[in-house]
Amino acid sequence: MSRYSDDTLVLTLVRQSHAVLDELGLPRTFTIAEVHRSVERRRGRRIHLIAHPLPPDGPHGLWVMGETDDYVFYEQAAPPLRKLQIIGHEFGHIVFDDEGTPLSGRGRTLSACTRTVYDDMVEQRCEWFGSVMVQRIDHSAPLLLPHR
Numbered sequence: 001m002s003r004y005s006d007d008t009l010v011l012t013l014v015r016q017s018h019a020v021l022d023e024l025g026l027p028r029t030f031t032i033a034e035v036h037r038s039v040e041r042r043r044g045r046r047i048h049l050i051a052h053p054l055p056p057d058g059p060h061g062l063w064v065m066g067e068t069d070d071y072v073f074y075e076q077a078a079p080p081l082r083k084l085q086i087i088g089h090e091f092g093h094i095v096f097d098d099e100g101t102p103l104s105g106r107g108r109t110l111s112a113c114t115r116t117v118y119d120d121m122v123e124q125r126c127e128w129f130g131s132v133m134v135q136r137i138d139h140s141a142p143l144l145l146p147h148r
């Protein structure tokens with residue numbers, strides 16, 4: 001795939017993102033807490049959102065499946081909207097039910113997202129999902145959830 005996707009593809013991915021957010025039962029605008037709860041309901045597991053320092057050349061977000069709960073790690077130094085977009089990107093992997101790479105040990109890293117794999121179709125779709133999610137977030141509400 002070329003570095004820049006064509007406009008038809010972008011429009012398709014944007015429409016698909018809106019459709020998935022609608023399917024989750026979300027209103028036109030929502031808070032990060034609301035979309036978080038909706039994705040947890042769809043997934044049937046708790047999803048912990050954890051700010052964590054990540055190496056500059058490494059992934060900017062990670063979705064890890066533990067034994068009972070899921071974990072989404074996002075770069076703690078990212079600006080607030082970028083953090084939301086990273087979380088939205090990982091939510092994209094979760095709601096689109098992407099397959100991950102099995103990891104030895106007790107957990108499974110389902111996605112480790114870097115810009116270098118952005119050209120990959122799955123990554124592009126999740127990047128647009130994150131962007132659409134950020135656009136629909138009510139930015140008068142607190143932007144990030146407290147740790148839990």
Ligand SMILES: [Zn+2]
Nearest residue numbers: 111113123126
């Ligand atoms: Zn990704």
